Amino acid sequence: MGLATAYHLAKDHPKRRILVLDAGYLCGGASGRNGGGVRAQWSSEANVRLMQESLAMCKDFAHEHRINTWFRQGGYLFLARDEARASELEKSVSLQRRLGLGTELIDGAQAKRIVPQLEPHGVLAASFNREDAVVFPWPFVWGYAEGARALGVDIHTFCRVRAVETSGGAVSGVVTDRGTVRAPIVVNACGAYSPELARSVGVDLPTKPHRHEICASEPLKPFLGPLVAELGSGLYFSQSTRGEIVGGIGNPKTPEGTSQASSVRFLALYARALMTACPPLSSLKIQRQWAGLYDLSPDHAPIVGPVDELRGFFLASGFMGHGFMMAPAVGKRLASLLATGETPEPFGAWAHRRFKLGTTPSEAMIIG
Numbered sequence: 001m002g003l004a005t006a007y008h009l010a011k012d013h014p015k016r017r018i019l020v021l022d023a024g025y026l027c028g029g030a031s032g033r034n035g036g037g038v039r040a041q042w043s044s045e046a047n048v049r050l051m052q053e054s055l056a057m058c059k060d061f062a063h064e065h066r067i068n069t070w071f072r073q074g075g076y077l078f079l080a081r082d083e084a085r086a087s088e089l090e091k092s093v094s095l096q097r098r099l100g101l102g103t104e105l106i107d108g109a110q111a112k113r114i115v116p117q118l119e120p121h122g123v124l125a126a127s128f129n130r131e132d133a134v135v136f137p138w139p140f141v142w143g144y145a146e147g148a149r150a151l152g153v154d155i156h157t158f159c160r161v162r163a164v165e166t167s168g169g170a171v172s173g174v175v176t177d178r179g180t181v182r183a184p185i186v187v188n189a190c191g192a193y194s195p196e197l198a199r200s201v202g203v204d205l206p207t208k209p210h211r212h213e214i215c216a217s218e219p220l221k222p223f224l225g226p227l228v229a230e231l232g233s234g235l236y237f238s239q240s241t242r243g244e245i246v247g248g249i250g251n252p253k254t255p256e257g258t259s260q261a262s263s264v265r266f267l268a269l270y271a272r273a274l275m276t277a278c279p280p281l282s283s284l285k286i287q288r289q290w291a292g293l294y295d296l297s298p299d300h301a302p303i304v305g306p307v308d309e310l311r312g313f314f315l316a317s318g319f320m321g322h323g324f325m326m327a328p329a330v331g332k333r334l335a336s337l338l339a340t341g342e343t344p345e346p347f348g349a350w351a352h353r354r355f356k357l358g359t360t361p362s363e364a365m366i367i368g
């Protein structure tokens with residue numbers, strides 16, 4: 001998120017001094033550890049519109065940044081296995097179609113025609129948008145970093161921001177483990193570590209770090225077109241261009257915290273759900289597993305924009321399991337907000353002050 005914002009700030013609103021500080025290496029955060037799923041299927045108009053733009057930007061990224069992103073437009077196939085989720089899915093599909101997506105509402109048998117290996121029993125409804133995609137995430141991080149550097153942005157890795165400094169109710173800079181930097185604007189895009197940095201200036205950011213696990217199998221002959229995602233269990237899996245089945249599953253029992261350890265429990269949960277959804281994969285061998293951190297937002301919506309209590313302090317946080325796909329469109333909008341002061345859609349609904357006002361953006365198509 002930070003690199004996308006820096007890139008767009010330098011490109012769309014030039015003549016500013018921009019510095020990106022990362023406590024680790026590029027790709028060390030969630031943006032380098034995710035499943036690369038990019039979709040426009042959402043249940044709220046704001047998210048569908050945002051992701052229509054982001055999907056188009058992802059598609060064009062390889063051309064703009066001269067880097068292979070392994071962009072594969074095989075679609076997303078969502079499955080609903082209970083009445084409530086089936087009815088939500090129906091509403092979402094009708095909204096998506098009104099907004100110009102070609103999403104189809106289908107049943108289990110039709111889903112099986114798209115993925116013949118699927119077990120259709122128990123699938124009450126499914127939705128398929130062939131425009132949704134899967135990419136390899138690293139080239140996006142590298143592409144934004146290289147693009148930003150070429151436009152004059154300074155990027156320092158292994159440089160942790162310890163605290164934000166203030167003076168007279170406004171941001172005046174940051175204290176890092178390599179010294180202090182003066183800056184009138186600071187964007188907190190620390191992912192799951194965002195609340196920690198916000199606390200350094202007494203800002204209560206109600207997001208929580210949550211480990212999310214994922215794995216990749218041995219390579220199989222290509223057979224799987226779309227990324228398959230189950231609403232409810234949070235199971236998702238796709239096939240990479242190398243033939244690996246890459247997938248994960250939500251595990252609400254994972255304790256809060258910044259551990260990025262892998263667990264056998266995840267493998268058991270994932271294997272059970274995957275074998276039920278797609279029985280021919282029951283003999284699949286897992287070759288690698290890893291984990292990354294979600295920055296969990298209490299109402300599942302991102303928290304983006306200025307903080308009322310402190311002039312010059314901006315947030316780009318709470319992106320849960322969908323911040324990678326949103327980064328292109330959000331980075332562009334956040335850059336515009338920083339440069340012009342005008343709040344673009346949907347940042348009004350994502351504002352930090354919503355927790356005081358008690359307003360909640362609604363979104364039903366959250367997975368993982």
Ligand SMILES: Cc1cc2nc3c(=O)[nH]c(=O)nc-3n(C[C@H](O)[C@H](O)[C@H](O)COP(=O)(O)OP(=O)(O)OC[C@H]3O[C@@H](n4cnc5c(N)ncnc54)[C@H](O)[C@@H]3O)c2cc1C
Pocket residue numbers: 001002021022023024025026027028029030031032033034035036037038159160161162189190191192193194197212213214248291292293294295316317319320321322323324325326
């Ligand atoms: C396993 C997994 C699968 C996922 N799958 C998908 C998916 O398919 N599609 C999708 O859209 N999203 C997915 N996500 C979510 C997505 O990866 C995140 O929402 C997104 O990458 C968040 O981006 P970010 O820039 O906010 O955070 P990050 O990418 O985590 O970046 C934050 C950066 O801040 C740095 N940092 C932290 N503290 C400090 C500090 N004090 N000073 C300086 N730097 C600091 C970190 O080193 C890190 O590089 C997945 C996430 C995981 C973990």
